[in-house]
Amino acid sequence: MSEPVSEQNEVLLRVSGVVKTFPGVRALDGARLTLRRGEVHALMGENGAGKSTLIKVLTGVHTPDAGTIELDGAMISPSSPRDAESLGVSTVYQEVNLVPTLSVAENLCLGRFPRRFGAIDWRNAHRRAERALFRLGLELSVTRRLDEHSIAIQQMVAIARALDSDAKLLILDEPTSSLDESEVDRLLALMDRLRSEGLAILFVTHFMDQVYRISDRITVFRNGAFVTEAPTAELPRIELIGRMVGKDPEALRVREAEVRARHRTRAESESLARVEGLGKRGRVGPVTFEIGKGETVGLAGLLGSGRTETARLMFGADQAESGSIRIDGDARRPGSPREAMRLGFAMTPDDRKAAGIIPTLSVRDNIVLALQSSKGIWRKLSGAQQRDLADRFIALLNIKVSGREQAVGTLSGGNQQKVLLARWLATEPRLVILDEPTRGIDVGAKGEIESLILDLAEKGVSVVFISAELEEVVRVSQRVVVLRDRRQVGILEGESITEHAIMSMIARDDGVEIDHG
Amino acid sequence: MADRSEGRRGKPVAWHGGPVMQALIWPVAALALLVIFNVLFTPGYLSISVVEGRLSGYLIDIFRDGSSVMLLAVGMTLVIATGGVDLSVGAIMAIAAVLSASMVTPEWNEANLGGWANAMLADRTIAWIGVVIAASLVASVLAGVWNGALVSIFKIQPIIATLVLMVAGRGVAQLVSNGRIFTYDLPALEFLGKGTILGVPFSVIIVALVAFLAIGLTRLTALGLMIEAVGDNDTASRSSGVPVRAIRFMVYMVSGLCAGIAGLIESSNVSSANANQIGLYAELDAIFAVVVGGTALTGGRFFLVGSIVGALLIQTLTNTMYAQEVRPEIALIPKALVIVAVCLLQSPEFRRKAWGVVRPGVRVGGKA
Incomplete structure (x- = not known):
């Protein structure tokens, strides 16, 4: 200094x-x-x-x-x-x-x-x-x-x-x-x-x-x-x-006692996949963590800490240069989103507008897109199937639209996010990676998305959850991977997951914790 | 505007049930105006008679003369829907035309293919014409493969990638014919452009078939959805598992094929192929037709029927100039004016400024 x-x-x-x-x-x-x-x-x-x-x-x-x-x-x-x-x-x-x-x-x-x-x-x-x-x-x-x-x-x-x-x-x-x-x-x-x-x-x-x-x-x-x-x-x-x-670190400590009390620790769940040393030079260092079936893993860190980069490598949106994902007994490194989809992965990107929605197409088109892609060009979902799918998710996720044919670009941010979720849930994935699903949407929609994540976990779907709001990460995750400066700096599990613990991990200066409280 | 009533009842409704209607309304209106103009000023405009077993009349001429623009417009619509453009269609027309004319010229066959080709041309003419047509279309599709590779694999901007072939393609055609203009006298090949079936021009039947196939292929499979997704947001499409590269490739191949068919029709119309004349500026008419038909140059939603109406509009305009005996050098000006007018009418911004009103359906948000 x-x-x-x-x-x-x-x-x-x-x-x-x-x-x-x-x-x-x-x-x-x-x-x-x-x-x-x-x-x-x-x-x-x-x-x-x-x-x-x-x-x-x-x-x-x-x-x-x-x-x-x-x-x-x-x-x-x-x-x-x-x-x-x-x-x-x-x-x-x-x-x-x-x-x-x-x-x-x-x-x-x-x-x-x-x-x-x-x-x-x-x-x-x-x-x-x-x-x-x-x-x-x-x-x-x-x-x-x-x-x-x-x-x-x-x-x-x-x-x-x-x-x-x-x-x-x-x-x-x-x-x-x-x-x-x-x-x-x-x-x-x-x-x-x-x-x-x-x-x-x-x-x-x-x-x-x-x-x-x-x-x-x-x-x-x-x-x-x-x-x-x-x-x-x-x-x-x-x-x-x-x-x-x-957040005031001191005030947090008190409140977290309550959160911890409520915090559900899942019984040792079966492993779905293990991310092993996944990394790409200049983007994010080796990241290693376990994802259990029906478990929600949070990726926490400040903006630019490598959260999004990790998600993109897992989904093949960027190609990892090292490491792999061990799943079904194989070590895989998805080279494209299509390959990741074949593994049963799904991802909603942090940049909803640029990488998520197809703005001028209808809600129905947007919802069926990923499922249709995985079925291929020639096996088109029938009109009735598409309508059913769209209507089911519009009701399930409480998407506010004038009709399933409304252009997605005209929806509010929260509803666009729900359409993206619907697009991926329609593919019945094993693992859903949600990058900032709650960014820029109103409080009500945030709550709905959070409870949806809990529902998914109940059904045995694994979730990787990224949010700038530590509070949300703490609430939904059974395991939290903490990142700082594009490197993994630690993992928190079960009861040890608190906002304060995450913050002090981020703050830790090269292994020495500054604040032990 | 059926949507208006729908919008009044209950919640406001976006223009659904009607993006196609919305795209069609302006070119159809312009076309109707033009026809009305002609009915008033061209005697016998609407009459259709049967001359020597074929339908004849101004309206039939529009369809027959417009067949190559309609074909190009079909391919161009798909390319533009992916956010690209294909400037090389005119040149591809020339390649297909020149190759077909060359392959029915004994002298050329002797020099390039050998005696067997001429033997076949003489003895089994129909079969050889089949080979000629197939060869020309394969060449056109290969031209499309070239464009598709430049755009989807090497990520060259479509306008530049296809400009290469637009310029070089005519050179390729010259090379094929050694710079000569071959003419032929082969009813079987001329049937493409001049023949009729039950009085209907054969070229119009081809257009109908191609258009039908294109609409079927894009709407009965997921191809249409994926083309629109790629054109609207290719990053999002890729991350949703859409085979973006393959889609891009495919549309340029289809565009090449359509151009090849158009080239064959054009040259069989005149029983010859001039590498410097066939399909000259045809790409521009095709782009006009697509844009007038409601497909945005930025890609996304596309309207094949709109493009065909657009092509008919352009042909009607051209033919109107002939009918009114406007000198060719002046004829371009009214043509340009009508095109500008239709494009302006399609712009909501212009309509808002012009009338200070927006039709209710357009601005609906349905925000939650």
Whole structure:
């Protein structure tokens, strides 16, 4: 961890009372942020906390409805990313925002080429590019195409470009999510170097370890509102996680006693499958756990911890590079969703819109799709079968539709989720993987989906359940696999499953528990 | 608009029971307007007579002249429904046409296939015509395989992938005929374009068969559902177990086959095959027909009947220009205007702006 920043460091940026509303959503609700020169400031929060919206306000993508932004003693209201850059606010996004097929020098000089007699002065451009990179401690051939370099180098070129324009504040939005460990080290070293030059860095990430390695201060947002600001050294991990998910670790301990009392521990159930060291480089490390018949296994962890990645590997949506799933006495590694379906697996994805629903098709079409796919093109379910299936699930899951022919895209989120569940339940799977089935749906629908999971378990169907809400995971799971920074950090079973236990596992710093209570 | 009454009763209803009707309403309306225009200004427009044992009249001409656009539209509909497009159909028509014309030219056979082919052409003409047709259609399907491979295996954007064959295909056709234009005098082959059965043009019967088969294959099997699913959301389709790659492959093959049949009909109409003329710009008419027929270029729901109506609309327009003796170079302008008008009518956005009203069914959400 770095030196604690002295409070005397001059304040560079002061955001106060920023409100931003979109139709139906209050994305920022009195956001507050104070950045000092020469500090790395981590902005933390779960999904929908408002981090991205705040960045977009700072970079002039969005105009706030209320509130003020003060940079270097002057009120600013950037009108565009370009405007923000000229004011000294530069941003590097998760996805490298450069032109991969142009050379490094071209990328660095794009839009501001040095000119000589009206033509581009290439020698000067190359020299400038080399100088900009040298400042970051990078020496590379600036005439080579950008995409010939690794993602980490591309990321650093993006930073070099951002710094080229007299930046005072550098915003790094999830810069490390596509980097491997040594590349992360390199990037953090670079951040350290820039900090010592007096630059203020706003670091948005969901990697706990990196936050504690590099940042001086942490600001936590939740549901668009400011929650807390504290020096990193004074905010233990468990506290931080508690603030992010909105739970007081102490209060939890009391309540959990009741939950534990109610918690059903299933009698030793027969094993259905065993996930053995399933992993893919850069996505998620080896994950190993057992799934019993009729058992619900929760995957817990913060956003980006590898929950979704694990689910995708299990279902063949991404191809695992190592490990396998032991089922029916064989070691299998599904190469596609079709193969996983043949094993009796089903999965509802976390990204309902992009990977789940077929929006313009009817509820009936959406429900029969997976079953029809497994039967093949030629053995079409008859009209009557399709109608029965659709009507049965509409009634069973209480899907609110005007009729089975309504287009799925016009349904509410909760009902879309139920249609997806119906699609998979229709295939009568042995194992259902539910990735964030309760995200973005109303409380009533959440409860219904939870009780549906319990019903499934009663019927002997195994469930892998992923949710950002630990409370839900604790309620439905007989076993919880805890993930952090794309690695499995532990497994909890039966009575030991509590929100507090999960949180402290996530918070544990390389095997040493910070908070034993 | 039967749905309107349904919507009034009880809960609001989305346009179900009627996506097909909704897709059809505008092209059918435009077609009706055009026919009315013709009835008023072209004497004897509706009359159908029997001349030398075949039906004849303006309306029959539309069907006969429009048969190749209708065929292309059938294949194109499936391709567009997957979110793709097939620009190469005109060139595939040329390949099929030139290959068929070449294979009934003794000189070409002598040079390329050997004497046996000519012996067969002379002695067992009908059987040889069968071989010729089969060979031409196989070549067309192979062209479709090429497109399908580029799109589904190598993930090249459809517009680029099929542009390759659109440009190169005519070169292939030239290569086959060595740059020559063969003409023939073979009633058996000419029957495709000029023949009639019970007075009905044979080409129209082919179109009916192909359309019937396509509708049957897509709606009686799960093919239609899967094509629509792939076009609407291919990620979701893949994760629901839909064989996305195979579906993509298949639609380009079907499109190639349809283009091949269309090429054979076109060339038998004129008893010759000019690699540079057959099917020129036909891909554009086919795309128009599909879009006018209610299938969105972005993929998803498709309407084969709509596409056929669209093809008829385009042909009616063309024929109207002939009937009104509009000079060909000017005829394109009214044609373009009508197409733009139909496309605008189909856009709910335009209708809203134009009339400040939306038909009740369109905007229903039924949100829970």
